[in-house]
Amino acid sequence: MAEMDPQHTKWVMVIDLDRCNGCGACVTACAMENNVAFTGEEENAYGRGMHWLRIVRYWVGEWPNVQVRFMPMLCQQCSNAPCEPVCPVFATMHSEAQELNIQVYNRCIGTRYCANNCPYIARTFNWFDYEWPEPLNFHLNPDVTVRRRGIMEKCTFCIQRIRAAEEEARMEGRPVRDGEVQPACAQACPTEAIVFGNWQDPNSKVRELAESQRGFRFLEELGTEPKVIYLSSQKHEF
Amino acid sequence: MQATSSQVRKAVITVVVLSVLGVLLVAAVGLYRSQQTPPQPLPFNHQVHVQKVGLSCLYCHSNANKGQSAGMPTTQRCIACHQQIEPTTEGERILRQYAENEESIPWVPVAIMPDFVYFSHQVHVNANISCEQCHGEVGQSTIAPSLTKKQNMGWCLACHQNQPQERVARLTSCEACHK
Amino acid sequence: MQETTLPAELHERVEELREEHLLLDPRPREEMNRMVLEAMEDVNREYIIVMTILGLVTAVTLFGAWGYLMSKGLGLAGIRRPIYWGLFIVSFVFWIGISHAGTFVSAILRVFKAEFRRPFTRAAELMTTFALAGAGLYPLIHLGRTWRFYWMIPYPNQRWLWPNFRSPLVWDFLAINTYLLGSTMYLFLPLIPDLAMARDKSKGWRKVLYTILSFGWRGTEEEWRHLQKAIQIFAWAIIPVMFSVHTIVSWDFAVAMKLGWHSTIFGPYFIVGAILSGISAVGFILYMIRISVKNMRYFIRPEHFDALGKLLLIISMGWAYFFFNEFLLEWYGGEHTVQEILRYYTTGDMAPVWWTMVICNILIPWLVLWNKNWRRKPWVMALMGIIVNIGMYAERYVIVVGALSRNRIPFDWGWYKPSLVEISIALGTFTLFFFLYGLASRLIPLIPVWEVEEGHHAHGLKRIGKGVVKTVAELE
């Protein structure tokens, strides 16, 4: 399908750390959109939360001048992704059409090598079969596969939304408009810290923002070519 | 020497024969099970509706050209015609029942798409692919059909790979179908 | 052979040389055959009991636990984010390491004509095969969806999909299978004459079994020549395979962009480590055979342990060299996260394991193995076998778990504790190994009689002036 797209898309996300206030709306939104399972206190205490998107929090400086930095961390959809070559069965692979890292759940056999090789620790693993006791399962999103035990999963840039928008655009015979596709996190974000768009579109919002002086890609030096661009926060110093 | 070699031969032969038999048995059972048609809430006859009455598939599966899933007919859709028809068959009587209780008919779909597969009827129907091409001659069947064709990944690819690149996706990328 | 009349003082010397060297203490072929067969057929009560216990324990701790793991999910193992690989991979690498013993001993030593190898080549080759069998389980056990493992096999399928040949795991898969196949062949070839011997001397089901296995070997010149050639070819061929296997295993880590793994030296480092653990394991096994199997005191003598000891010492030094090299360079590099990882190894939570590794792999061997008298004590060598292998297990633990628990995002560091299921499976493979070995010890001749005899022919005593020296006739 995607290959029918006249224009070749490259989806990128810009996260303005100066706007981000760490409220966590994106985390919950992501979970609700993508049928991410909740695992309870004990599992989380043992580091088995399923959050696709987490807000990394750092302490800077010493009391009383201690400061906090928030940094939403998710799959960076690397153009040159370390997770892809190591998968023995192509369960995680590169989509030429949208330039995304696709995780094909039904192909995954759970070697977890991709997760070891991900410098962003962006992947989570289904340690068990997680449950949504009736009627909690009513809100599961039918556009997103519910993952079973033994499968690796990660942020998909809400590919189901991208696909839907692309299909609609194709039906109407037009390119996807800027801002037409919004992943759940960007949509929920109260501070508009997360902006999503198509890099190929020269006058898209992301393009404009990414040109900022503050822009940087996380762990760029590894050559992963992430498609999430952070804008650093520069606090005023009194 | 002689004795032993004959013993050996016996042993080997029995093992082989037994294993072959076992395989065959399993295969037979599997084949049988897979050909069963599911119990439907009422004995619906496609042939009558399609051949005799001459309904198009879209009349009942009306969503096929509008969205992902083709959809099962609502009770209203059935009763709309059937209220003019005196119920003669068992099926029609059951249908009346559902209509009177204002219940939906719990049809059992036979062409199931695994939930990790993304498939849109709309795209295919609008590309003028006849229903029979994938669903077989359902219109001929008098009972609720079983899935005649094995619809698996290779089956999708077999068709798509032969399509002109510019018109149809070649499904070379997983995310085209897998969500 | 030996002269009948010998001066008394020489006689003693000869006696002690005989006492010392198996190859100078020949016995008639027939007798050796009898001894070996006795050893095989001696299925006494103790044996039955031990084997039953081993079998049951394996069934529960390995396969029981594995089934439970599959039915519930990998969460039963202690692994967690970000430490996605735990004891399973550690054990995997460990057993692959053990499996290097056989090939090394029989192939390399054979190629270099190290004569002391003769009696225990087979014991070592058996280790290779069974260790590989154990190791081969882990890539399956550690899968999230074991029932889909066959997707790693390249075969035409309805999905039109091949495995990803860029993935080290696929290389692994292929390498291990090749090695398993090769080493089994290599185990089997020298076995044929002995099996034929057994065939001719046994009756009942054993006869049937050996008839099938010995391919109607008759022992003609023709056959011998072919066999010798075949063995030579395999001996040469198996060596590169052996090196490749552990190198590829090391690549699982080295190719990853994980700090603490991403090291160019891992290939040789792992191989030396593998041989280290393998050789020391041979020492342990030989001791077990010597004490537990009938008539083996004749075949396995202190000289063998002594030789192993020397080998072990050298390899331990080799390992130490690579270890130091790897550590120094990483430390000198000064990269932030790497520093953190090393700190974690040496003074962090990982310290006990790390120091165990250093002590067991370097300190103890170096202190003990210098001493000839200790080397010659079988029980000492057995102990060394255990100690070094503990050390090597620790090494793999440090590399796999240690490196994973520290990464570039301190927010996401982790700690790991193996779960009961994991531990039970890890132990299960040990019992499995001993179980298989136990079976083999009663099914196939543990000693390649013909090789020993060959040795006997090749060696003799010659009198030169007042002394007596060993001679080697170039039979091979």
Add this chain to the structure above:
Amino acid sequence: MSQEQRLTRRDVLKLAGLGGAVAAVLSGCGPTAKYVRRQPYYDMPEYARPGASVYFATTCRECPAGCGLVVRTVEGRAIKIEGNPNHPVNKGATCARGQAALETLYNPDRAKGPTRQGKPITWDEAITALADLLQNTPPESMAFLLGLAPDHLAELVYEITQALGAPPPLRVGALAFMEARNTLAGAAERVFGTKALPTFDIADADLVLSFGANFMETWLSPVYYGKAYGAMRRGRPGRRGILVHFEPRMSMTAANADLWLPIKPGTEGLVAQALGYLVAEAMGREPGEGLFQVDPAQIAQQAEVSLEKLEKVARYIANEAEKVVAIPGGVALGQSNGFAIAQAVLSLNALFQELGKETGVFFTPPVNGEAPLAPATLADIQDLIGRMQAGKVKVLFVHGVNPVYEFPPSWGFAEALKKVGTVVSFASFVDETAAQAHLHLPDHTFLESWGYQRVQVGADRETLSAFQPVVVPVFDTKATADVLLAAVQQVGGALAEAVPYKNEVEFIQKKVAALRERTDGIYAHPHPQVFWNLFLQHGGWWTEQSQKELARGSVLNVQVGEADFDQGDLYLVVFPHPILAEGASANNPWLQETPDPTTTVMWNTWVEVHPETAARLGLQNDDVVEIASPYGAIQAVVYVYPGIRPDTLAVPMGQGHTALGRWARGRGANPLALLGPEANGASDPAFARVRVRVRRLGTRRQLARKENVVGVYGDGRYEPVEAKAESGMKE
């Protein structure tokens, strides 16, 4: 749920028997049964198509802010909650709590139907019982406790009480008094002459002074403030607003501040005045002319903040900033002198105006001038509790609030409740109050119900935000308004005439009828039905144009004075959990699973202890401690927290439920148990005046954190990557 059960619900099974089962087990992905099975309709509505999404506009009721939502539904099921992009308050955004509201709707622990004494009854019985109560209870001995949402119900109940001659309903809620709504409104009246909740217009401010206002987490209208904050930071090219925050602990708001000054609790007002003084001084005003008469140096010392920093801020205000906003809130208003503090801080805005600066305080105009019923004061509540105690209350109706849990036990509500003849609860869950109710008539959750909410904060225009059902009720629940009206009709007579509505919808339509005349709305239509449809379609009614006008105030030279505190070693800051707030939705698993921003703790109650204090008391992370105040004691788990004063502890609300459901019950502790009954001068609880003692219990409990303890506190050798990137940027 075992494999088999799950599989039997798969259609595949019926189809392919064994094959299906195997496929299900082996295909790694979800059994379709984890989704809801797709059923053909009886008669499909024309808008619904199989697999197609239908969106409904409604309003969030997780907190009283009244954010507009658009709910995505597929085949009659709510799938995803999204913000309403046109809504004046949240402009398309939502908070975590709003996102997880689906789990309130589909929560397996909801009340399944009406009960009497815990035994199921039919709705007819329920309504008869209710009618009986309305008829045969002397009006003066009835009491209604309502939450701060929804407004339409409050107004209906108000009418009913008027008709009955019963005392008007009390609108209460833990969140309401943690926000000190009355204090704020009172202070606003004194300073700006308008008795309403002020909205602070920080979107285009150059500098924001926040005195304890946790406006990014839960305070009044978090999503509005989130939007405004984002705009303030990077909304205007070249101008970046600065946030200075005064609070004893590092709240999420403080965490985002450029400068966080951990001042001594109770000194907020003084610091505000000192700052005002310094600014005025920096702008060349002589002391004595309309300034606060204070001594900054002495105050700085008293508040334990560096005078130099205050001066820097003052200078920045004087020289650089054009628009400055000072916000009082949160713990500052919970001080014993909270009312004075509120006035002092609001006066600061007035002062800046006087000094020729722009400030940003405005009031959301009430729709058609109809202000919603204000929340009850502490005095009202205590009076009610008194009457209950004295047995003067025969019937107590409770809706939208869970007083047994949300009132500090020291107020004695729980005991008083036992003296009430009949307690009628309308809660959707079997919460602590409903568990003690004689009659439990569960209401729908807001995603199943009609109604409206009058936006009080955040909107710059008259805004009436509409509720509409996005799905059919999941359980056998009934809209409380309908139940009351049905009962009223059953009673009949004068009452029925005074309250002449057939049902909830009719009542709402009557209430919004007046808006049909308005021409300045985003839409207008004279025809009732069309207007109603537009009303629902847009998710409410608001005016086309912004009506924002910044309020002008007058400087009050209030004597802030010293805050007084109870006996104890350490100050205690009780704050609404940034995610769970007061805890009404604590049974939503994903709300529990969302990490708290600053501690990343999930699923439990922690107590923040400064490293020094922890060292002094020999406490470590994950130690369980007992925190005791004169009024009660709780147990919580230690979180060694670098961002809090050494003389202060902080505990979040939201946990410690004894009912509500499987995910909330018996989890963590409720710090309200530590609070006393004193008021803060404006008859809101002085929840910050309590002081506590901690005792180590010797047991440990590992907190579920998203962070890694070692990694984050480590040995300090790690600078955050982001900071690295910055330094790189500067070069």
